[in-house]
Amino acid sequence: MNLDFKESANTIISILRVQKHIAIFIKGSPDPDAIASSYFLYCLCNALHVQATMFAFMPASLPSNREIISLFSIPLHIEDTIKAINMRRYSGYIVCDFQTAALEGIVNVIPCLIHLDHHAPVEDDVSAHFRILTDDVASTSTLCALMMQYISCFPRDVIHLLATVLYLGIKTDSDNFNHLNKYDVMAIEYLNQLYIPSMIEKIESVPLSLYSQRLLQHAMANVVIYKDWLIAGVGFVEEEHRDTIAIIADYLLENNHVELAVVYGAVYHNNHTKLDIDASLRTKKEDLDLNELIKNITADGGGRKYKGAFQVHIDFFVYCPDQGKLWDIIALTTHHSLKNIRDGMYKITIQSKFKKLTKTIKKLFIKANKEK
């Protein structure tokens, strides 16, 4: 893939400049990459004198992510649902760091102006005036940093703040710079001269909360090794601590000789009226197709290189009067399902290879047709 970041920067500026008021949505959990890339576009709107408002539908889960929001004074509005927002006030919306730009209730109300993400594109997404979806970069912040090089309207102090927050976005999503490709390296080279090291230090010195430490202990006490996989449940989790599941998966993969670490918990949402089984998957194997693996478990999830996640909705079980029994059933079912998937990995590998081959043939076919 060859991206022209100068042309991309010019295109997004020409799209934004004619807008009245833009809504910027963080669709998933506000993690460093989602916050950084959304804030980048927020600052760009500001620099172009276009009004913009940033929204998320859940609060930042990790203390370090909350620290980013407060340290950079990021004006992030948390809403329970998208229905709480009066869409007619906005002329368009932006989604960063999420595989799809579709949002319930706003299709045909306001257009999606910009959609940036570092996952492979999905086919049935809403249309966007400008879109970059590519898994050739480790983070959405990489795309923003490379466009930023060609944008001259940012005030000096904003440049340093943006460089710092984008640096954090890349660092987090590349697992501490462990998974970088050429675009990520280019972005870091650019940001290196601009970011503020003391701000990074401040954010990285925020400790895990006591709650997260307890979940980690629970997970470590319940680790099951099946063949070359590690599976661990953390028990029931309050919504605002959901990201801890991913952090624990990172930690367990790092500290065990396994191919895959799966950490799951039962996460309460909406004041305990909704319940999900929420799982994070981590691998060091570059060719392990986590997306294909996850799609064999549920449609509600996905993956890319090295990481993936899925959810299973079990709202009805919020009525279960015995949490202990409920957790036993969740754990029993999740372990059984994951072990079955591990046993069927041969089939999944073939499916994955077949899909990649079909994609390549399709691309060649399109190319041949264009050249005709």
Ligand SMILES: [Mn+2]
């Ligand atoms: Mn990301």
